[in-house]
Amino acid sequence: MRKTLWLLAFLTASSAFARGSTPKELLVSLKFKPQEGVASSSANLPPAMLDKSVDIRVKDGRRETDAKVIGQGTGGDDKTFPIRVGDNIQPFIKETLTDIAKKWGLKTSASGDRILDITISRFYIDESNKALGSVYSSEVKLAWALKNRSGKTLAQGAASGSTHRYGRAHSEDNINEVLSDALKEAFANVLDDSKLQSAWGSGKKR
Secondary structure, eight states: OHHHHHHHHHHHHHHHHHHOOOOSOEEEOOOOOOOTTTOOOOOOOOHHHHTSOEEEEEEEOOOOSSTTEEEEEEOTTSOEEEEEESSOSHHHHHHHHHHHHHHTTOOBOTTOSEEEEEEEEEEEEEEEEOSSSEEEEEEEEEEEEEEETTOOEEEEEEEEEEEEEEEOTTOHHHHHHHHHHHHHHHHHHHHTOHHHHHHHHHOOOO
């Protein structure tokens, strides 16, 4: 009996050791690294949208105690730790969405014909540590309002994106990959909204 208990304790300790210890926190530098071969999202934009330039504005609307915490992970002992960024996420997301819009054929300008106000309501990553590697789950939620040049709201709504993928434990690259895919999907869903597309082209409230 004593030998059996000793063996179980040894196996439990060995498993925890193999999975690695729990870091105090994981600091991530945000980079746009979508995995096109795994999941590809793009918006289907009508010609009327491509004719009108847009000023994309982004604000962080998350209600986090610490705005630099973007998620959590677990270590080998199943204890959680925060996943943090060194800077505010707003500049990164504004630059990323502007670049995506350009790649999809939209004309962006600070004096655009349309104003697209984006509010980040969720930008979150969860890393669940496994025996080998980790499972990463990301979720991005964006509230939006389309306005004309004078600031009148033409249409508004919300969209989201999410990604689940297996990867290496405590990997900054894997975190950036799943967050990038979720962000790209959420933005594609914003631009695919029928009310937004109609108001964008006509300039009339929807």
